[in-house]
Amino acid sequence: MSANVPTREFPPLYAPTGHQRKDRLAFFHLLEKLKTQKRTGWMDNKIPNPESISDHMYRMAVLAMCSSDQGLDISKCVMMCLVHDLAEAHVGDIAPREGITAAEKSRREEEAIHNVVHDMLHDSPAALQIEALWKEYEERQTPEARFVKDLDRFEMAAQALEYEREHDASLQPFFDSSLPKVQHPEVQEWGRDLLDERQGLQSTQAGNTKQATTI
Ligand SMILES: Nc1nc2c(ncn2[C@H]2C[C@H](O)[C@@H](COP(=O)(O)O)O2)c(=O)[nH]1
Numbered sequence: 001m002s003a004n005v006p007t008r009e010f011p012p013l014y015a016p017t018g019h020q021r022k023d024r025l026a027f028f029h030l031l032e033k034l035k036t037q038k039r040t041g042w043m044d045n046k047i048p049n050p051e052s053i054s055d056h057m058y059r060m061a062v063l064a065m066c067s068s069d070q071g072l073d074i075s076k077c078v079m080m081c082l083v084h085d086l087a088e089a090h091v092g093d094i095a096p097r098e099g100i101t102a103a104e105k106s107r108r109e110e111e112a113i114h115n116v117v118h119d120m121l122h123d124s125p126a127a128l129q130i131e132a133l134w135k136e137y138e139e140r141q142t143p144e145a146r147f148v149k150d151l152d153r154f155e156m157a158a159q160a161l162e163y164e165r166e167h168d169a170s171l172q173p174f175f176d177s178s179l180p181k182v183q184h185p186e187v188q189e190w191g192r193d194l195l196d197e198r199q200g201l202q203s204t205q206a207g208n209t210k211q212a213t214t215i
């Protein structure tokens, strides 16, 4: 080993055995489902080549880094963004219109997280951290969890505007079900800016339509 490779100063946090290493690898492969599973809401609206679940979580994580709220633990928020929809790798992206009750959705997602944390990652320190972040998000009792839920809402609205612009689509329900519920002042400001931008887009599209019909 070359001289400049640091030697390990501390014992590893977690030293899995043979089958635990296989289970850990199975979890790594499970994560691929988040990269490939498309978000249900866009598929319902026939949006071509819609974003995946991980696309959605990635932008949320970067949005968290853009916050100027010094009262928040931003590193925790970034990690919470990246695991908040992790259960969907098992249960899929359940959208409101599917008529699945919140209790049933929670039950399925809790079962999925339990499987990941205990059966795949064998309660490793990383697994327990993932579980804690996921539960904190679901419980919505901390400023970080409420902030990340607001990012979930804003990110979806931003994506809806991008699809309206790109595909001349009309996705009003996605704005109605998200931005009005945002509580964090900074994300509310982002939301106002987004709606201003949308208004400009709609004026442009209306102008284009009027011009096209008068030619
Ligand atoms: N058709 C609609 N789908 C919606 C609406 N609001 C949310 N959704 C979709 C978006 C996602 O696919 C899914 C839930 O997303 P999470 O990030 O909360 O897991 O539901 C809507 O108004 N109409």
Ligand SMILES: [Mn+2]
Pocket: 056, 084, 085, 152
């Ligand atoms: Mn989400």
